[in-house]
Structure formats: structure tokens, C-alpha cells
Amino acid sequence: MLINFNLTPIEEIVPWGQPGSHSLHWFGLTYGEYWIQAGDAALFEYSDHARNAGAKRYCDYQVVRLYEDLMEILPSILEPVPEPLVPYICGEPAKAWQNAYDAWRDRSDDVLDTDYFCEVADAAVAWSGKRRLDSTYLSPSANIAIWSDQEHVHIEWDNRDRHFDGKPAWSAVLGSYQMPRDEFIEEMKSFHVRLMDQMAARVDQVVAGRLPSDIQIDLPGLVREHEQRGRSLDSALRFVPQTDWQQTERAIREILMARGGV
Incomplete structure (x- = not known):
């Protein structure tokens, strides 16, 4: 199973707010642990060092946060990346490209017309950002990219610079995993x-009244939100991005040509 989670028993969930004004909601009720089993690697599993220092085995947070972030990038994940652009999202070449982009951005900020600068920058990197799984709510975060070609979905991670007290924070440090597109959708x-x-x-x-009486919760709102959440996947699968790949390639070429003499 690719996406794994366990919800914390409802009686163990810590309510939000201060004593006397405790509350819970749909988001808060999803508190638990989760991880992504990418072959032999478990993403969002803390390293032995981190666990010996007090971390739990897996990320403990609201599970729906992982769900929301996956639904947000799912349309982009399923939009195949053209073969010429794969080096800009995959492996060491992607890291070199990111360094080149950062250098260009730092040097161009005061040189180019602001609108033009933003246009080039957005075309060059927005597409890859939409294929990165957000985890900035964690400290440290995990660096995970998910993208597809015509046949496979690729999951890649590079956590070599994600440390806990100077040592690797995550058990999955560097690697990749792929599966057929249809299998990923399933x-x-x-x-x-x-x-x-x-x-x-x-x-x-x-x-039915399972929560303590001093925890405030909007019951009609809770039911409505659950119904709305149930439509999230269909909405994500229906949305088809229309990335201008030619514009992306032009922007990348411009940055690579200019980075030495902006």
C-alpha cells in the first residue's frame, strides 16, 4: 500500500484552544500518523537517530494535511512531463538546475524589469513546484517530488540536507520509486x-456524543464538511492542467544562457 495512516483514537485527540474554550473540527479529528511506502523506503519515517532523541516512528500530524497536499498536486502529477524537461525535475541534474536558477534569481532581481522577471521565473520553475509534496509544516520538512511521464509516476526524495541535531532526520535519505500511472491512481x-x-x-x-461535553464542535458544519471532502478526489481527477511547455523550455534556456552574465 502506497499511502498508509492510522488515526489516533478519538478520546486521545487533544482539542484545540484553551481550557474553557476547547474545540475540535473535521481537520483536527484526523490527527494520527502517516507514511508513504515507496518500495523498501518509508517516506515520513523518522531516522533511528531522531527516534532515539524522542521522535515517533512516523510523522504525527493531521492526516488530512497529507491528503490535501496530494489532492492539490494530483492534476499536475498526472500531467506528463515532456522528456526534454525531465532533467530539470529528476536527480542530480535537477539539483544543478535549481542552483543555476537560484543564482540567476539572486543576480537578476535588481536588473530585469520586474514583470518580465516574474514571468520568466514563473515559467521556469512553477511547473516543478506543482510536483513537489509540501511538508513545510514539519521541522525539518521532507524533500519529495512526484511527477509522471507517459507510462509511470515517479516518486523521488532527497533528504540529505534535512537534519535533526546534525544527523539525518528521515530514514529515507535519497532514492526514487516508480509505478504505472493506473496503479498510482488506484x-x-x-x-x-x-x-x-x-x-x-x-x-x-x-x-452521537462521543466527545466530552466541554469540547465545542459545530455538528451540522462537521457533517457538511465531510460531504464536501468526499468530493475532493473527483475534483482533482477532473482537472486537467494546460502547462505551456514551450514557454517553460524557453524560460529555462534563457536562464541558463544568462546566468553567467546577467
């Missing part, structure tokens, strides 16, 4: 169904 559907089914049961428990 994994996204599985994650969606499992999370929504477990949250449906949790919503029923809350409506």
Missing part, C-alpha cells in the same frame, strides 16, 4: 476511500 483512490470511510465513522461518533 492508490490515490484507496487513500481517499480509507480516509473518508474512517472519518465517516468518526463523524457519526461525534454526532
